[in-house]
Amino acid sequence: MPHIPWDRLWTGVNLATMTDPSMGIVRDGAIACSGGRIAWVGRAADLPAEPERLAAEVIRGGGAWLTPGFIDCHTHIVFGGDRTADFRRRLLGESYADIARAGGGIMSTVRATRRASNEELTVRAAARAAELSAWGVTTIEIKSGYGLDPGTELRMLEVAAGLARHVPADISPTLLAAHTIPPEYADRRREYVRLVVEEIVPAALEQDHATAVDAFCEGIAFTPDEACAVLEAGMAAGLHGRLHADQLSDLGGGALAASLGARSADHLEYLSPEGVRAMAAADVCAVLLPGAAHTLGADRRPPVGALRREGVTMALATDANPGSSPITHVGMILNLGCILFGMSPEEALLGFTAAAAKVLCLERDRGTLEPGKRADLALWSVADPADLCYWVGASPLASLVKDGAIVVAGGGNTKWPLRRVKTT
Ligand code: NIG
Ligand code: FE
Numbered sequence: 001m002p003h004i005p006w007d008r009l010w011t012g013v014n015l016a017t018m019t020d021p022s023m024g025i026v027r028d029g030a031i032a033c034s035g036g037r038i039a040w041v042g043r044a045a046d047l048p049a050e051p052e053r054l055a056a057e058v059i060r061g062g063g064a065w066l067t068p069g070f071i072d073c074h075t076h077i078v079f080g081g082d083r084t085a086d087f088r089r090r091l092l093g094e095s096y097a098d099i100a101r102a103g104g105g106i107m108s109t110v111r112a113t114r115r116a117s118n119e120e121l122t123v124r125a126a127a128r129a130a131e132l133s134a135w136g137v138t139t140i141e142i143k144s145g146y147g148l149d150p151g152t153e154l155r156m157l158e159v160a161a162g163l164a165r166h167v168p169a170d171i172s173p174t175l176l177a178a179h180t181i182p183p184e185y186a187d188r189r190r191e192y193v194r195l196v197v198e199e200i201v202p203a204a205l206e207q208d209h210a211t212a213v214d215a216f217c218e219g220i221a222f223t224p225d226e227a228c229a230v231l232e233a234g235m236a237a238g239l240h241g242r243l244h245a246d247q248l249s250d251l252g253g254g255a256l257a258a259s260l261g262a263r264s265a266d267h268l269e270y271l272s273p274e275g276v277r278a279m280a281a282a283d284v285c286a287v288l289l290p291g292a293a294h295t296l297g298a299d300r301r302p303p304v305g306a307l308r309r310e311g312v313t314m315a316l317a318t319d320a321n322p323g324s325s326p327i328t329h330v331g332m333i334l335n336l337g338c339i340l341f342g343m344s345p346e347e348a349l350l351g352f353t354a355a356a357a358k359v360l361c362l363e364r365d366r367g368t369l370e371p372g373k374r375a376d377l378a379l380w381s382v383a384d385p386a387d388l389c390y391w392v393g394a395s396p397l398a399s400l401v402k403d404g405a406i407v408v409a410g411g412g413n414t415k416w417p418l419r420r421v422k423t424t
Helices: 084-091 096-101 106-115 118-133 150-165 189-207 224-236 253-260 273-282 290-295 304-309 330-339 345-351 354-359
Strands: 006-016 025-034 037-043 055-068 070-072 137-143 170-178 212-215 240-245 264-267 285-288 314-316 377-380 397-402 405-408
Touching (some): 006 037, 025 055, 055 070, 084 096, 118 150, 137 150, 170 224, 224 240, 240 253, 253 273, 285 354, 290 330, 314 345, 314 354
Parallel strands (some): 137 170, 212 240, 285 314
Antiparallel strands (some): 006 025, 025 037, 397 405
16 A cells, blocks of 8 residues: 555645735645645645545545635634623714713623623633634634633633634633723722732733733723733733724824734724834734724724835734624625725735734744645635625635644535636
């Protein structure tokens, strides 16, 4: 019996490898995996032998497009309760900030989350994660931030990490204890910041689920100095820094993230030109969240043109959360990234793959189709990758591969006529 080098080989596929700004397109491509990693990528015509001699299983893609599994690098999908009441109030004219100041908003979710059991949080979050999975997502960042006390923040991180047992995705939990000041500390802000720095950050490190620390720097949340104290504490202990920055006003959040050496600044509707330059100089990624801008009817857009000109890495994410972005439809986010924020389809799709991997410090492991990287793959029944951004409908995911194993098969749809590809 001759040696068969690979576990699985896909031919008859077009590849968006995400290795360059044009998405590293390889038409009439082939990709193989072994031991959960990508073993070979290239043109099918360059395969070293007949497919059947090369892999234990050969899958013919019929002209579909294959991308890296999507990476949603900014979500808040673990929470209790819902925020339909906020939604109705906003429709009647109240602003997100007014509702927050009146005790609704994030705090209403905090109350519901504190009351919810781990089991209840898990069941609900797993359903949301499954919706992301149906859109090809194989890595999900999930933030805490609806506990705002040591016990509930740690429970949220534990529930988040545990979701990997329920969906075919890796979870990257982020500590966001600095999401808002809880009412019991309303007159003692410094004490809450001290609690986060001295108790919650060390406890999260001890628990060993969180890989990043985040803070909401905004008029209705934390001042730049407070956010700085929290990020410094977490980053000194080895967590990657993230910052909710310049979403509703310009507090210099982008520049703050840059001065701290944070990995990303997220939202950025009010990012100033100096903030753009500071982020570029410090190689801080911009995480763009058009779901929140859309849901809250934001009057500003992030400066995508300036970010592009300065060469800032732009990631795109759902920001799935009950208040400002109740959206797990990645296709809609890709569409909003293009239509609302002016990203190109290439930028939007790179934003959910290579750029998102960089935000999570996982760029050496995933986010592109290259030998050695994790075999997390999404196969799409689309005629052009831009169809993923253009049409807002059901997910055209045809199959999903996690660590080399096929976890969803036989899906997809027939809306787009697939171009025939040459197969070997
Ligand atoms: O990313 N901006 C702050 N945090 C979340 C919203 C959380 C909520 O409203 O529950 C966001 O948009
Ligand atoms: Fe957020």
